[in-house]
Amino acid sequence: MxxxxxxxxxxxxxxxxxxxxxxxxxxxxxxxxxxxxxDLGPCFRRAAGPKAKRTNVAFLKTHKTAGSTVQNILFRFAERNGLSVALPKQRYCHTFNYPKAFSAHWVHPHTLPANIISNHMRFNGAEVRRLMPADARYVTILREPAAMFESLFGYYGQHAQAFRSVPGGSLDVFLEHPLRYYRPQDKRSNFARNTLTHDLGGDKDRPATDAAYARSFTAQVERVFSLVMIAEYFDQSLVLLRHLLSWDLDDLVYVKLNMRVASSKRRLTPDLADKIRRWNWIDAHLYDHFNASLWRRLSALGSACVEREVRLLRAAQEKLLRSCFGGRRPLPSLAGKIQNKDLRPWQPNAKVGILGYNLPANLSGGLSSSTQDLCLKLIMPEIQYTKILLRSQSLRYCQNHQHCSPTSLSVQ
The missing domain is CATH 1.20.5 (Single alpha-helices involved in coiled-coils or other helix-helix interfaces)
Incomplete structure (x- = not known):
């Protein structure tokens, strides 16, 4: 027995x-x-349940806020799911005629009707709504204004008139008397004051005494955008994005894009950071409001749930990156050392190096063609990826329309 x-x-x-x-x-x-x-636990079931993934997303890509990384996530999601991404007409390169307010007329017709829009624009709600489906979810991302302005000053130091005119290109000198160098009508003044406010469609030049404007504009942004991500809490923001869109964790894996070399970054003193926030006072108001809002939403979801999903997301990224990069994490490289020109990020000036990535020469060994493409697109800069998407969507469009010539592009 x-x-x-x-x-x-x-x-x-x-x-x-x-x-x-x-x-x-x-x-x-x-x-x-x-x-x-x-099973990811009760928070996953409560948030996602049996819902279908949302595929209509309007992402306002703000400047120097990790927006390129979010955009890459959206581009890859669109490709995997056969969606259309609204892209700029060729004469506007990779932006929708920025810094002018967005117009639907600037969208390439071969990329319509659109499910996703994410290239740089100055937000114009009425025009975006003309373009996007009624059930689209609106998302954007903000960054702490002092850190963001330091990045803008370095990145656009040779492009914005207000920055070019500063003796010695000194951030400290600019902030001592910013109105000596800043004029609203000057070229690229949008990078020199309240850039977040400008990108969101607001008035960057309201006087600091107009606190009512900052409050009303913040309320307007809150009505339009279903989620305002915070760059400093990027993974936590992705958890909220996943719940908003009912996506899977593997839809959100990423590698950081468009990073500056460490030597071009300036460590800010508390005094300098305070001067930046006072100069960019509307941006500071926006950031403080939506940073607090983000943490209220995370608290409502539950800290244990958020921490679990962040751990799972990071574990997923680790697996993918090690598969793509021969068993180790990728090391950022200067553009001149990147062999594949499709992977070289744009360099704003000689003083600021923007990092990219090299893929291993033997990537094809043991990986399927679809995984190889995923690895390539994961680290592809915005300009090149925009061109590839435009070309592929144009081919698809012309297959369904007579008397149509596909857009011909060379990826540089």
Whole structure:
């Protein structure tokens, strides 16, 4: 009798083992990187449930806020799911005629009707609504204004008239008397004061005494945007984005893009940071409001749920990056050292180096063609990716329309 019970137990355990292996093989083949079909806990079920993924997204890509990384996530999601991304006409390169207020007339007709829009624009709600489906979710991202302005000053130091005219290109000198150098009508003045406010469609030059304007404009932004991400809490913001759109974790894996070399970054003293916030006072108001709002939403979701999803997201990224980069994390490289020209980021000036990535020469070994493409697109800069998307969507458009010539582009 005892022998029979031991035999039955062994058979039962063997059946469990076989079942587990089968499940792992099945789900592992379908969700190679994240295992996102496994049980992620009650917060996942409460937030996502059986809902279909939302595919209509209007993302306002603000400047120097990690917006390029969010845009890359959206581009890859669109490609995987056969969606259309509204892209600029060729004469506007990779922006919608920025810094002018957005017009739907600047969208390339071969990229319509659109599911997603994410290239740089100055937001114009009425025109974006003309373009996007009624159920589109509106998302943007903000960054702490002092850190953001330091980045803008370095990145656009040779392009914005207000910055070029400062003796020695000194941030300290500019902030001592900013109105000596800043004029609203000057070229690229949008990078020299309240850039977040300008990108969101507001008036960057309201006097600091007009506190009512900052409050009313913030309320307007809150009415339009379903989610305002915060760059300093990027992964936590992605958790909220995932819940907003009912996406999977593997839809959100990323690598940081458009980063400056460390030597071009300036460490800010508290005094300098305070001067920047006072100069960019509307941006500071926006950031403080939406940073607090972000943490209220995260608290409502539950800290344990958020921490769990952040851990799972980072584990998924680690797996993907190690697969793409030969078992190790990618090391950022200067543009001149990147062999594939499609992966070289734009360089704003000689003083500020923007980093990109090299893929291993033997990437094809052991990886499927779809995974190789994923690895390539994961680290592709905005300008090149925009051109590739425009070309592919133009080909698709012309397959369904007579008397149509596909857009011809060279990716530089």
């Amino acid at each position: 005892a022998q029979s019970m031991r035999t039955s137990r062994k058979v039962f355990l063997a059946l469990i083992a076989v079942t587990l292996v089968t499940l792992l093989m099945y789900y592992g083949a379908d969700r190679r990187w994240t295992g996102s079909r496994f």
